[in-house]
Amino acid sequence: MSSQKKRDQLILHTALTAGRIMIENGSEIERVEDTMTRIAHNAGAQTSQLFVMITGILMAINGEVGAQIEPVKRRTFDLEKIAVVNDLSRQYADHKIDLQQFSNRLDHLDSVSRYFPFWLQLLAAALVSGPLEVVFRHNLPDFWITCVVGMLGWLVYYLLSKFIQIRFLSEFAAAAAIGVLAVVGVHMGLGNSVDDIIIGSVMPLVPGVPITNSVRDILAGNLVSGPARGVEALVSAAAIGFGIAMVLQFM
Amino acid sequence: MTVVQFFVEVAGTYVATLAFGILINIPRRALNVGGWIGVLGYLLYRFTVLGGGGYVVGNLLGAVAIGVASLQAAKFKKMPMILFNIPAIVPLVPGGQAYQMVKNFALGQNNTAFNYLLQVVMISGAIAFGFLLSELVNRVQQRVWRHRR
Structure with a gap:
């Protein structure tokens, strides 16, 4: 796999995971679209096409990989996670973390998220x-x-x-x-x-x-x-x- | 309404808003501001009703205040807006009327039940329309800020 292709794959994976986490935990659709577009834009994708619904997300960027689908299977209310994704996205925009770190943090968000006792x-x-x-x-x-x-x-x-x-x-x-x-x-x-x-x-x-x-x-x-x-x-x-x-x- | 009653209401609204925030797992640093926005919306509603403005207008003004205040809080704290306005509308929810509606339907008193149903629909509509108006204020404000920059 070429490095460009790997990079595009990572962009798609990060944006889709962020979007899925936000919808799962009770975010409104406009915020999800906004965050995913920002992630793709900040990662260097020239354009991105999005179709966000409450039961699934479809996303494509103009790179070497095709469009990908991320289903949203469950919905709960956990607004802390939305705030965390929002924070991570801001940090990424300010170049405090790189794309790989962003992706890793999102993947482990479910296990490290804290609830009130x-x-x-x-x-x-x-x-x-x-x-x-x-x-x-x-x-x-x-x-x-x-x-x-x-x-x-x-x-x-x-x-x-x-x-x-x-x-x-x-x-x-x-x-x-x-x-x-x-x-x-x-x-x-x-x-x-x-x-x-x-x-x-x-x-x-x-x-x-x-x-x-x-x-x-x-x-x-x-x-x-x-x-x-x-x-x-x-x-x-x-x-x-x-x-x-x-x-x-x-x- | 006596002064004591007034303070009990304000304290109750604040505590309830904050506690609802805990139930939907809102980040700790957003809890306090969310509580105060809830109090603000409820006070506007209460004073409108006391001043003879009626339930519908009161809920409308309360919802507008909550929407506008939430956006300011979101800008100030750099957090999503829904963290503030979801707990804050809880004191405005027409719980009493909805309960009376269900109760009267269950007991077969359909005329009374329809009266309450109408109230619930009117109040929910007023809250939704209030959010719409606050969104209008927010969009205008964003446009103005962008122009200034």
């Missing part, structure tokens, strides 16, 4: 639920029980998403658990209002990333990916709604 995520789920219940409903006595119910609901969501790969099912089960816990909590005299407890407790499950990205994608003119994300958000919302509705129907 589990207890902190649980605490965060509690602290989304309780304060929002107070903000929305002004029901201070129910603050503690909402924190607990929200935390347990999020725990159900977290554990289930580890074992089943269908996010909507985990959301449905978590919403049902929240409903049951809220009804039981009020029954035992720990809280006053089932409505307020449920409203606060489902807030950690709100699909904030797809909603925001859907709007931004549609505005940027990505009329395939934007509505697709909108459907994702809608199905999530429907799953949560059905979970709650089922409990209210039976209890």
